Amino acid sequence: MVIDHVGQDPQDEVAARFAGKIDRSKVVQQTAEGVWLVLGHPEAVQLLRDRTVSSMTRKPGPGIWEQVSSRFFMFKDAQQHMRLRRMVGDCFTPARLAELKAGIRQATRDRLDRLDEVASAGGRQSDIMETVAYPVASDAICRLLGVSPVEGAFLGEWAVSLSRHTSDEQFNRSADEILAFFQEQLSAHREAPGGSGLLPIMAERAAAAGIDDDELLATCILLLVAGFETSANFFGNMLLSLLWRRDRFERLxxxxxxxxxxxxxxxxxxxPAHVVMRRTTxxxxxxxxVIPAEAQVAVLLGLCNRDPRVFDDPDAYRLDRASNPHLSFSQGPHYCVGASLARVELEAMLRAVLDRLPLLSLRTEQPLRWSGRFLGRGLDRLEVLAS
Ligand code: HEM
Known part of the structure; x- marks a missing residue:
C-alpha cells in the first residue's frame, strides 16, 4: 500500500515561517540584540572567504566540553586551523572514499533488511531514523576513523547524548566516555601501528606535524559530532521530502x-546546518x-540558498537546475572537510533505499517531531511503511 500526501512539505512550512520573521529586502542587517545577519548569497560568499574574518567564536571555559570543543579546528583561524585540517583532509582520497562507499551501501542494505523483516513479521511500520539513519551514519564514522563498528557501537549514542544535552551530569559523563574511548584507541594504534582509517594515520603523523594528544582527541570528537548527526539528520530530511511528494521518490x-x-x-x-557564526576582526x-570590528555575524545559509538573485524559482524543488551553488557545506577555508564523504554516504544510502524498498512510503499519523538539537534541524522519528 502506498500513501500519498497532499499539501505543503512540512519543511517548507518551517522554512517559510523562519523567513517570514526576517526582513528579506536587506541582505545584510543587524538584529536588536546587535548580531549581524547575512542572508544574501554573494554577500555570504564574500564574508566566508574573507581571511580577516574569524571563526574563533568559542571561549574556553572550565567544563570538560568547553575545553575539548575549544580545541576543534572548526573554531580556529589561519595556521592553527590549517595544520589540523590538512591532516584530516589528506585522508579523504578517492580510493578511500570508494572503499567507504561500498561499505556504507552494504551497511544500509543490512539495516533495510531489518526494516523489511519487521514489515514481514506484521509490524509494518518502523522508525527509519532509529533503524537506518543513526546506525548507518555511526557505521560510516567508525569506518572513516578506522574503529571497528562493534567497538564503536556506542559512538552514535554518545554523540546524540551530547547534542541532546538533557542534563549536565549525563552530558559530562558522555564527554568523559568518548574521550576515554578515543584515548584507548589511540594507545592501541601506537602499540600496533598500521591499519586503515584516520585514527592510525593521525596517530602516526601527529607528532611530526607538532600536534599533541589533546588536539588529536578533540579532532576525533569533532569528526564524530560534525559528521554523524548532520548526515543522519539530512538523510531523514531528504526522505521526508521525497516521500511526502511521492512522485519525487518514484522518479528516482x-x-x-x-x-x-x-x-x-x-x-x-x-x-540540517542553517547557520554558521563568525566574528569580524x-x-x-x-x-x-560595513560591519564594524568585533561584531558577531550569523550567516544564514538556508536563506542564502533561496536567494532569487542566484536561484530561479528559489522555493521550488527542481532537478533541472543548470548549476546549484548552494552553501550547505559553507564556503572558504572552513568549507566542510567531510563534504565528499557526506555526498558518498548519502548517495550510497539513498541508492540502497531505492533498490531495496521501491514501495517505501510515509506513515504520518503521528505528528512529525523536530529535534531541538544544537547541531541542526532533523527529525526525532520518521515512521515509514516498507511495502
Ligand atoms: C549533510 C551532511 C553535512 C552537512 C550539511 C555539513 C555542513 C557543514 C558546514 C555548514 C560546515 C562549515 C562550518 C563553518 O563554515 O564554520 C561544516 C564543517 C565541517 N564539517 Fe561538515 N557537514 C556534513 C557532513 C560532514 C561529515 C560526514 C563530516 C566528517 C566526517 C563533516 C565534518 C566537518 C568538519 C570537521 C568541519 C569543520 C571544517 C573546518 O572548520 O575546516 N561534515 N560542515
Whole structure:
C-alpha cells in the first residue's frame, strides 16, 4: 500500500515561517540584540572567504566540553586551523572514499533488511531514523576513523547524548566516555601501528606535524559530532521530502541518474546546518554594508540558498537546475572537510533505499517531531511503511 500526501512539505512550512520573521529586502542587517545577519548569497560568499574574518567564536571555559570543543579546528583561524585540517583532509582520497562507499551501501542494505523483516513479521511500520539513519551514519564514522563498528557501537549514542544535552551530569559523563574511548584507541594504534582509517594515520603523523594528544582527541570528537548527526539528520530530511511528494521518490526509482542532482537540490532546500557564526576582526565590507570590528555575524545559509538573485524559482524543488551553488557545506577555508564523504554516504544510502524498498512510503499519523538539537534541524522519528 502506498500513501500519498497532499499539501505543503512540512519543511517548507518551517522554512517559510523562519523567513517570514526576517526582513528579506536587506541582505545584510543587524538584529536588536546587535548580531549581524547575512542572508544574501554573494554577500555570504564574500564574508566566508574573507581571511580577516574569524571563526574563533568559542571561549574556553572550565567544563570538560568547553575545553575539548575549544580545541576543534572548526573554531580556529589561519595556521592553527590549517595544520589540523590538512591532516584530516589528506585522508579523504578517492580510493578511500570508494572503499567507504561500498561499505556504507552494504551497511544500509543490512539495516533495510531489518526494516523489511519487521514489515514481514506484521509490524509494518518502523522508525527509519532509529533503524537506518543513526546506525548507518555511526557505521560510516567508525569506518572513516578506522574503529571497528562493534567497538564503536556506542559512538552514535554518545554523540546524540551530547547534542541532546538533557542534563549536565549525563552530558559530562558522555564527554568523559568518548574521550576515554578515543584515548584507548589511540594507545592501541601506537602499540600496533598500521591499519586503515584516520585514527592510525593521525596517530602516526601527529607528532611530526607538532600536534599533541589533546588536539588529536578533540579532532576525533569533532569528526564524530560534525559528521554523524548532520548526515543522519539530512538523510531523514531528504526522505521526508521525497516521500511526502511521492512522485519525487518514484522518479528516482525509475531513473537513478537523477539521484545526485536530487541530493544537491535537497541539500539546498533542507540542509540540517542553517547557520554558521563568525566574528569580524576589523571593519569588514560585505556587499554595500560595513560591519564594524568585533561584531558577531550569523550567516544564514538556508536563506542564502533561496536567494532569487542566484536561484530561479528559489522555493521550488527542481532537478533541472543548470548549476546549484548552494552553501550547505559553507564556503572558504572552513568549507566542510567531510563534504565528499557526506555526498558518498548519502548517495550510497539513498541508492540502497531505492533498490531495496521501491514501495517505501510515509506513515504520518503521528505528528512529525523536530529535534531541538544544537547541531541542526532533523527529525526525532520518521515512521515509514516498507511495502
Ligand atoms: C549533510 C551532511 C553535512 C552537512 C550539511 C555539513 C555542513 C557543514 C558546514 C555548514 C560546515 C562549515 C562550518 C563553518 O563554515 O564554520 C561544516 C564543517 C565541517 N564539517 Fe561538515 N557537514 C556534513 C557532513 C560532514 C561529515 C560526514 C563530516 C566528517 C566526517 C563533516 C565534518 C566537518 C568538519 C570537521 C568541519 C569543520 C571544517 C573546518 O572548520 O575546516 N561534515 N560542515
Amino acid at each position: 526509482v525509475a531513473d537513478e541518474a537523477l539521484v545526485a542532482p536530487a541530493i544537491e537540490e535537497l541539500l539546498r532546500l533542507h540542509s 576589523g571593519d569588514t565590507v560585505v556587499g554595500d554594508t
